Amino acid sequence: MAAIATDLPFTAAASQPGPAPVAGSGPIAFKVLTVNVHKGFTSFNRRFMLHELRDAVREVAADLVFLQEVLGSHHRHASRFANFPQVPHYEFLADTIWSQYAYGRNAVYDNGDHGNALLSKFPITHYENHDISISGPERRGMLHCVVQPPGHHLPVHAICVHLGLQESHRAQQVRRVCDLVRTFPAHEPVVLAGDFNDWRHRAHDVLRREVGLHEVFVQACGRAVRTFPASMPLLALDRIYVRNASVHSPLNLPRKPWDKLSDHAPLAAEILL
DSSP: BOHHHOOOOOBOOOOOOOOOOTTTTOOEEEEEEEEEEEBOOOGGGGOHHHHHHHHHHHHHSSSSSEEEEEEEHHHHHHOTTTOOOOHHHHHHHTTOOOOOEEEEEEEEEEEEEEEEEEESSSSSEEEEEOOOOOSOOOEEEEEEEEOOTOOOOSSSEEEEEEEEHHHHHHHHHHHHHHHHHHTSSSSSOOOEEOOOOOOOOOOOHHHHHOOOEHHHHHHSSSOOOOOBBBTOBBBEEEEEEEEEEEEEEEOOOTTGGGGGSSSOOEEEEHHHO
16 A cells, blocks of 8 residues: 655645644544535536535534545636636635644546545644545545644544445455554544445444444434435445444535536534543
């Protein structure tokens, strides 16, 4: 499992790291959101909706935002759409709300690139993108960020993933997620979120058994939430898994305007450490 060199796939906000963790600090609650932004377009690429998507993401007011299929650049789109941002889309979405962000570039093509990103209100003290592509044209990645909630005594490992369409590929990629999580100190909190493409629900048991990760909606509601297609969800492809969280509660998001903003519906949860 190779990590791409830091001068190539990563982008992080230029702000300085926050205060060092404080020993013996009390519990902290924070909100997470995950959404596959489909490169800023609606289903079947009918409309460019990144500006409306930014408004909706802001409305959730999450502390950590996990993004998949977010554009780093696209020269052809930039020439076709008058309102196409002149900055990478993860930076446009972060704007003035999320002072820290990291980008892991997964796919590179003639017109640009896209990948996973994390927007954070907490300092990002470390970030690394892992190429978990298996074979063929699908390029998939796993972006690992260490974030430090100010005043809390432990860092949080935030992992943003986008897994493959083939089940055999996903099985290998879930094992790579487990391999990464095993490298973390056993007592440190973990939030794993993203687009798992796991329509047969195979990842739950593996992640729970191998590394103690529990899916928030499965724990609370007995099943994963359907998120695809956003206009009429039939498949539960998107997930939020946690470890070492004393409480984790799913949040209900309104169907509108999200059903028109991407081909995936978002998921959100509140987590207490």
